[in-house]
Amino acid sequence: MTGSTGSALPTPTTAPGRDGLDAILARPGKALIALDFDGTLAPIVADPEQARAHPEALTALAALAPKVAAVAVITGRPAEVAVRNGGFADAPGLEHLVVLGHYGAERWDARSGEVSAPAPHPGVAAARTELPELLDRLGASQGTWIEEKGRAVAVHTRRAADPQAALDSLREPLAGLAHRHGLIVEPGRMVLELRPPGMDKGVALTGFAREIGAGSVLFAGDDLGDLPAYSAVDKLRADGTPGLLVCSGSAEVTELRERADLVVDGPEGVVRLLGTLAARLG
Incomplete structure (x- = not known):
């Protein structure tokens, strides 16, 4: 389903997805909003070094972040690169943002502005x-x-x-x-x-969700590297934590579209969804 315009939230096409959205709306203070970067918050470009977050992404994230348990950007990029290209450093309203770079091997926390990571492989x-x-x-x-x-x-x-x-x-x-x-x-x-093996977005998402005691999870992605995070949400749902899978629509990666509870129109649709969710939470 394509994300809608205006203030109405789009309706997930699956029952687990509707349950996930309902849980986020019912208890936003326990919700984890997790997002890929390239293709999800930022449009895909020929040169990845030129990728930048959608112009309205920071506004939407700043409106949503104070109303949920946490917002995490989970990316294969180095954390510092995602922070720079996303404009996340010192952005008002994003004090609770965490960037899990290199599939969770690196972590940038907006509170400290520092990156922590083990030695590289x-x-x-x-x-x-x-x-x-x-x-x-x-x-x-x-x-x-x-x-x-x-x-x-x-x-x-x-x-x-x-x-x-x-x-x-x-x-x-x-x-x-x-x-x-x-x-x-x-x-x-x-x-x-x-x-290196053992680095994927599913491991990163599961670990962070457990760390903060998330009561519900939304994950949005666009590419094959996001499939482990989709599987992690499926596992969390099976264990009793409601979740919503969002696909930042792409004709290049049909597998995500087929597994998603909700398909939106690329980064613009993701940003619109985040902004609408923030408005709905009041």
Whole structure:
């Protein structure tokens, strides 16, 4: 279902989703609002370094954050990058915001303005060193782009002449490179990311929900990397914590649309949903 305009909240298409929304509305002080960044709060762009939060995102988050238990941005990006690109540092009304970067391996807390994280996995640096030569050898350097992510490294193909063909041709070689260095490959929208195992948005979401004693959870995402968070919400629902799964609509990732309780029109729809929810909570 597409997010609606005006002040009316859109209705989830599933019973568990409706239960999740009802729980958020009934006890907002126990609700966790968790959001992906790229494609969810920020439009997808050809150069990830140029990604910025939707112009109305900070306003919507500032209106909603004081009314719920917590707002968490869960992203594969380094926490500092998400904070910078989102404009979250020193933003009024976001004192309770937490950014879980690198799939939860890093944590930025608005109260302190500091990032906490363990030591990076050594395999990431080793794989990063080998990547340029590997891409050259495969004839895949033209149109691809390596994104340095600190605790992970990603190869984007969106700029290639045939992005999907380039992505498909790199799956097996990058899987081999990742395996040699104790990493895994996480596919996304025209991107393959090499990162340590055990890092995913589901683990991050579950851990934070338990930490704050969340009584309900909303998670919004747009890409394959958000599927573990969807599964985490499913598990929380099975254990008695209501949840709402929101898809920031994309024709590129149908699996999220099929599993979501509510589909909205990209980052603009997500921001509109957050603002409408904040207004509904009074």
